[in-house]
Amino acid sequence: MKPASTGKALLAGLIAGLLLAVLLPYALGEGDFWLAKQGKKPVFSVLRAAATDGGSGFYKGLGYTLTLYHAFTDSDVRQCTVGPEISYAMPFQLIDDHSSLSTAPC
Secondary structure (H helix, E strand, O other): OOOOHHHHHHHHHHHHHHHHHHHHHHHHHHHHHHHHHOOOOOOOOEEEEEOOOOOOEEEEEOOEEEEEEEEEEOOOOOEEEEEEEEEEOOOOOOOOOEEOOEEEEO
């Protein structure tokens, strides 16, 4: 006869696994976003494309996309948009997409 605690342990493991699967992408994404705000390269995502404008890059992580703007010129050639922007690709949003963009002289 099986012990009664086997079902409880299985359920607890299933719940822990689901929580990890849901929260992990947000934790990794926010970690990369924080690093990017400090001027460092993301460590939990991979570079998918790099622009030739002085450092902009498009990174893909587990459930998120991180865009790093650096000297990405807009219509005014004297001002550039700099900073990170993150977008989550999850079936539901626990954290809204956000950015820390600013303008700076080129």
